[in-house]
Amino acid sequence: MMLIEQIYLGCLSQASYVVADEASGRAMVVDPRRDIDEYLRFAEERRLSIELVVLTHVHADFVPGHSELAEATGAVVAMGETAPVDFPIRRLRDGERIELGDPASGVVVEVHATPGHTPESITLAVYEHGSDPAPAALLTGDTLFIGDVGRPDLLGASGRTAEEMAAELYRSLRSKILPLPDEVVVYPGHGAGSACGKALSSETFSTLGAQRATNYALAEMTEEAFIEAVTEGLAEPPAYFSEDVALNRAGHAPFDPSGPLEVIGATEAVARSDEGSLLLDVRDDQAFTFGHLRGAVNVGLSGRFAEYAAAVVAPGQDVVLFGTAEQASEARLRLARVGVDTVGAAVVDPSELERHPELVERSSRLGAVDAARRLDELDGLQVLDVRNAGELSAGVVPGSIHIPLPRLRHRVTELDASRPVLVYCAGGYRSLAASSFLASAGFVDVTDLIGGFGAWQAVQEGVGAG
Numbered sequence: 469m470m471l472i473e474q475i476y477l478g479c480l481s482q483a484s485y486v487v488a489d490e491a492s493g494r495a496m497v498v499d500p501r502r503d504i505d506e507y508l509r510f511a512e513e514r515r516l517s518i519e520l521v522v523l524t525h526v527h528a529d530f531v532p533g534h535s536e537l538a539e540a541t542g543a544v545v546a547m548g549e550t551a552p553v554d555f556p557i558r559r560l561r562d563g564e565r566i567e568l569g570d571p572a573s574g575v576v577v578e579v580h581a582t583p584g585h586t587p588e589s590i591t592l593a594v595y596e597h598g599s600d601p602a603p604a605a606l607l608t609g610d611t612l613f614i615g616d617v618g619r620p621d622l623l624g625a626s627g628r629t630a631e632e633m634a635a636e637l638y639r640s641l642r643s644k645i646l647p648l649p650d651e652v653v654v655y656p657g658h659g660a661g662s663a664c665g666k667a668l669s670s671e672t673f674s675t676l677g678a679q680r681a682t683n684y685a686l687a688e689m690t691e692e693a694f695i696e697a698v699t700e701g702l703a704e705p706p707a708y709f710s711e712d713v714a715l716n717r718a719g720h721a722p723f724d725p726s727g728p729l730e731v732i733g734a735t736e737a738v739a740r741s742d743e744g745s746l747l748l749d750v751r752d753d754q755a756f757t758f759g760h761l762r763g764a765v766n767v768g769l770s771g772r773f774a775e776y777a778a779a780v781v782a783p784g785q786d787v788v789l790f791g792t793a794e795q796a797s798e799a800r801l802r803l804a805r806v807g808v809d810t811v812g813a814a815v816v817d818p819s820e821l822e823r824h825p826e827l828v829e830r831s832s833r834l835g836a837v838d839a840a841r842r843l844d845e846l847d848g849l850q851v852l853d854v855r856n857a858g859e860l861s862a863g864v865v866p867g868s869i870h871i872p873l874p875r876l877r878h879r880v881t882e883l884d885a886s887r888p889v890l891v892y893c894a895g896g897y898r899s900l901a902a903s904s905f906l907a908s909a910g911f912v913d914v915t916d917l918i919g920g921f922g923a924w925q926a927v928q929e930g931v932g933a934g
Contacts, residue, residue, distance in 0.1 A: 470575045470596040472605055473510060474655060476672055477501055480530055480774060480805060481661040483672060485607055487577060487594055488516050489569030496520035496568065496577065497543070498592065498607050499657055500533040502723045502805050504540060507533075511541075520558075520566065523547045524609025524657060525589040526716050528622045528709040529664055529775070531807040536722045548581060548590040555719030560590060565598070572599040580644045584637020585610040585618030585664070587628070591644060605653040606676070611637070612645060613656045615669035617685040621702055622664070622709060630702070634695040646686065650677025661772065663705055663874075666698075666858075703857045706874035708778035712807045723804045729796065730813040734820040737788050737813070738762055738827050745786040745812070747908070748777060750799040753900050757831040759821050761790060766831075766904045769795055771897045774802040779874040780905050781808050789814035831904065832915040836927040839890060839917050843867075850883055852891045854902045855921070859894060865924055873898045876905060885911045892917035892924065 473486040486507060488495035495516040497507050511518050518541045521534045525548070534545045546558040560566075562581035569575045576598035582591045589611050593603035610618035620633035653675055660670040680686050685698060732740075741747040741763040749756050749764040750773065756766040767777040769791075777799075781787060787803070787810050789796045796814035803811060821828050834842060843849060843865070851868040853860070854876060864870070871879045873893070883889060889911060893899040896919055903916040917924060 470594065470604060471495075471514070472594060472607075472655065474672060475506055475510075476659070477805075479772060479802065481659045481668070482530055483655065483657055483659065485655060486510055486516070486518075487568070487575070487592075487607070488514065489575035490514070490516075492569040492574060493517055494519055494568045496522055496566070497537060498522045499524055499527070499609065500537055502531055502533040502536055503725050503801055504533045504536045507537060508540060517541075518543045521545050522560070522590075522592065523551075524592070524607070524611075525586040526551065526553065526713055528705070528713050528716075529658075529662065530805050531712060531715060531720060533723075535720055539722045548579070548588040550581075551588040553717050553719065567598065570598065573597050578603065582608075582611045582637075582640035582644050584620060584633055584640045586622070587633075587636075589618070589640075591640075593648075602649050603652055605655060606645065606648070607655050607657075608645070609657045610664050611640060612654060612679070612683075613658060613665050613668045614654065614671045614674045614679065615683055616665040616667050617641070617683075617698060619664055619666070619702060619705075620698060622705055622713075630699050631695050634698050635691055637698065638691045638694040641686065645676070646680070648676055650675060650680065652676040654679055663703070663709075663775070666701060666703075701858065704872060704875055706775055706779055707878050708775070708781075708806060708874070711778075711783050715807045720807070720809075723809065725797075725801050725804070729800060729811065731816055732788070732813045734761055734815060734824040734827050737790065737815045740786070740788050740813070741908075745788050746781055747788050747790060748781075748799070749790040749904075750795050751791050751818070753896065755818070756900065756904070757833055759828045759830055760904075761815070761821070762827050762829050763908045764790060764829075764904065765901065765908050767901045768897065769798060769802075773799065774806045776873060776898065776901055777803060778806045778808055780877055780901065781810070782877065785810060787811045790818075792816060792818065831900065831907075832913075833900070833918050834890070834915050835918050836923040839892075839915075839924065840927060842890060842915070846888060848887045850887055850889045852883065852889055852902065853921075854891060854893050854898050859921075862921065863925060865892060865921070868892075873902050876902055880906070880909060883911070885909070888913035888915070890915050890917060893920045895920040895922060
């Protein structure tokens with residue numbers, strides 16, 4: 469009997485899969501995350517043997533757990549035949565069939581080379597019975613999403629343009645996926661919120677027939693029209709994507725989430741920050757605003773923590789966490805998922821703030837009315853918009869400079885640290901991360917807008933109505 473288990477990680481909008489033949493007990497895991505306990509537990513409960521770990525491509529947004537699973541189970545790591553990696557893999561040929569059960573009556577997985585999102589991308593067609601004329605399901609990686617397709621621009625540095633990759637994606641979809649029956653179930657590598665596509669659905673699976681009817685990229689069109697459609701309006705990718713691609717090509721050492729984490733006090737944390745470590749406060753915005761250690765940057769665990777924290781950590785930079793013991797443990801794990809393995813220590817007793825008031829600072833935050841007044845009255849004020857490009861269509865604060873938070877670390881020199889800055893996003897989460905980052909970088913006067921552009925817009929509309 470065919471078994472396909474989707475394991476979805478909401479905070480990264482990332483899907484991984486266990487595919488197995490229950491009769492034989494043989495299984496493979498596709499695109500696992502680094503904390504592998506859930507795969508091991510599932511395999512044990514179902515009495516499965518994980519023999520193969522397949523990566524559909526070189527990922528840009530997270531570091532997969534193939535090293536961890538291979539070490540724990542002895543499984544072989546496999547990728548597409550042209551995968552540009554420096555660690556040992558089984559190279560899967562286009563059309564190759566992987567037999568998890570009996571070749572005729574058992575589960576068989578067929579490999580399809582589907583370049584476009586990346587040159588080495590593959591799609592896995594899962595047959596419930598090897599003799600079936602068509603697969604029951606497709607594991608599409610980042611080739612086909614629900615409502616979208618994979619971005620063709622994330623490996624521009626490899627010497628291919630987004631237009632060239634989009635052309636390959638067009639041919640992959642038309643030759644390998646669209647000829648299959650409508651009832652084939654589509655299981656993608658990501659859902660809504662991922663930066664690997666433009667407009668992903670919140671649904672985590674669908675059918676090919678439904679996608680044929682609703683996915684803009686699968687509509688009847690010429691190759692030229694497809695290229696224009698999938699390359700239009702692409703937001704600038706997070707800066708850490710290139711760092712993760714480099715790490716995922718080179719290979720990584722297994723991560724042990726149960727490993728010890730050095731616990732330090734407030735004085736030592738600030739000293740390390742002064743010496744170049746990133747002091748990362750993972751509490752919520754209210755706690756951080758009320759009081760935090762000097763030099764701390766706030767990225768709260770309540771939001772899309774990993775991708776925004778990765779945006780403010782420089783490559784190789786030592787990280788010191790601030791929060792409760794539980795928060796520090798969770799933050800360390802979530803950072804490891806995106807390749808930040810440099811968490812060296814943590815302050816796990818927030819009451820340290822009370823014992824060291826000389827080290828405590830408060831954040832400057834303004835409501836929309838006061839922010840508008842500040843904009844009118846303060847000469848030289850820099851207004852920084854840290855939203856993504858696609859959000860600007862809702863409107864902007866007049867005179868604002870647009871630098872998305874995921875690019876701020878690389879473009880911070882576009883701002884004048886000696887002049888005051890007002891930072892805003894959509895709702896306040898990213899603006900506090902950005903304003904605290906700027907303060908830690910030596911900006912003398914940084915304030916962020918409570919409630920973000922939504923609050924600003926509401927006040928402006930109220931003024932207009934009055």
